Amino acid sequence: AQSVTQLDSHVSVSEGTPVLLRCNYSSSYSPSLFWYVQHPNKGLQLLLKYTSAATLVKGINGFEAEFKKSETSFHLTKPSAHMSDAAEYFCVVSGPITGNQFYFGTGTSLTVIP
Amino acid sequence: GAGVSQSPRYKVAKRGQDVALRCDPISGHVSLFWYQQALGQGPEFLTYFQNEAQLDKSGLPSDRFFAERPEGSVSTLKIQRTQQEDSAVYLCASIENGQGNGYTFGSGTRLTVV
Numbered sequence: 001a002q003s004v005t006q007l008d009s010h011v012s013v014s015e016g017t018p019v020l021l022r023c024n025y026s027s028s029y030s031p032s033l034f035w036y037v038q039h040p041n042k043g044l045q046l047l048l049k050y051t052s053a054a055t056l057v058k059g060i061n062g063f064e065a066e067f068k069k070s071e072t073s074f075h076l077t078k079p080s081a082h083m084s085d086a087a088e089y090f091c092v093v094s095g096p097i098t099g100n101q102f103y104f105g106t107g108t109s110l111t112v113i114p
Numbered sequence: 115g116a117g118v119s120q121s122p123r124y125k126v127a128k129r130g131q132d133v134a135l136r137c138d139p140i141s142g143h144v145s146l147f148w149y150q151q152a153l154g155q156g157p158e159f160l161t162y163f164q165n166e167a168q169l170d171k172s173g174l175p176s177d178r179f180f181a182e183r184p185e186g187s188v189s190t191l192k193i194q195r196t197q198q199e200d201s202a203v204y205l206c207a208s209i210e211n212g213q214g215n216g217y218t219f220g221s222g223t224r225l226t227v228v
Contacts, residue, residue, distance in 0.1 A: 034216050043118075043221040044157070044205070090156050101147070101170070102217065104156030 002027045004093045006105035014113045019063075019078040021108045023091035026072065033074045034092040034102070035065055044090070050074065061085070086112045116140075118220035120206050126226045127196045135191045135223045137206030147217065148181055148191050149205040157205055163189060196227045 007022040025031060033050040048059025055067040061084075065076045074091060091105040119138040127133050139146050145164055149157035150173075159173040165186035174181070178197075183189040193200055203224045207217035 036216075036219075044207075044217075044219040046216045046218075049216050101159040101162065101173070102149075102157075104158070106156050107154075 002031065002093050002095065002103050004091050004103050004105040006089075006091050006108050008108050009106065010109045010111070012111040012113060013081045015083055016080050019076070019081045019085065019110065021076040021089050021091075021110065023074045023076065023105060024072050025074060025091070025093045027093055027095075029095060032094045033065075033067060034094070035059065035063070035074075035076050036090045036092060036104075038088045038090065038107075040087075047076070047089075081110075081112045083112050083114060086110055118206055118208055118218050120204075120220035120223050122223060123221065124224050124226075126228060129197060129227055130195050131227075132192065132194045133196055133225065135193075135204050135225070137189045137191070137220060139187065139189070139206070139208030140210075140218055141187075143208035143210055143218075144186075145209045146183060146189050147207045147209075148189070149207065150175075151203040151205055151222070153202070160191070160204075193225075196225075198227050201225055201227045 003026045005024045035047040036044045037047050038044050047063050048057045050057045050067045058064045063078050067074050088107045088109050090107050092102045094100050094102045121136045147162050148160040151157040161181045162170040163183040166183050178194045180192045203222040205222045206220045209217050
């Protein structure tokens with residue numbers, strides 16, 4: 001069985017300060033892990049993905065995430081928040097086989113204060 | 115096409131009405147998925163196609179929901195006798211090869227049942 005827990009439903013940061021969005025996962029086998037971003041009335045956009053290569057994964061727009069197997073975590077970070085980062089973020093876990101469904105967390109809403 | 119296209123973008127249906135939602139995946143993408151995203155929630159899996167074969171429909175919430183992909187490209191999600199609890203955003207996603215690439219999502223169809 002697989003599941004994802006996003007530890008914060010809302011995160012608020014000031015522009016220019018670091019962002020940390022927390023995600024813990026549960027998987028019965030080696031997972032693939034993803035972060036997606038969803039801006040209001042827009043589709044889901046892939047930020048980054050982990051697929052058993054390097055544990056530190058760099059994505060678009062300056063985001064990165066670190067896979068920590070011992071902690072079953074895949075937290076998303078960014079050194080300096082920008083106003084355009086305000087959106088809903090989803091952590092996603094999946095199995096290794098094409099066709100394995102993706103399990104989404106409930107999302108973290110990021111607010112960036114000017 | 116360049117992306118996953120869904121139509122209509124918005125649909126308002128009276129309770130009891132049948133609706134059909136269309137998805138045009140990225141050309142050449144073998145795998146296609148449908149997800150349902152209720153307000154304030156993460157997307158939840160509905161069904162999965164590989165080419166024209168529906169390999170997993172375990173997420174369809176009732177027998178009022180039906181999906182097809184007869185020629186292995188365009189897919190249609192049909193909901194019969196819509197109920198208020200069917201109100202959600204319906205997302206279509208396609209994937210090229212392998213889970214590691216992540217899905218490409220369409221912008222979704224927002225269904226409101228009144």
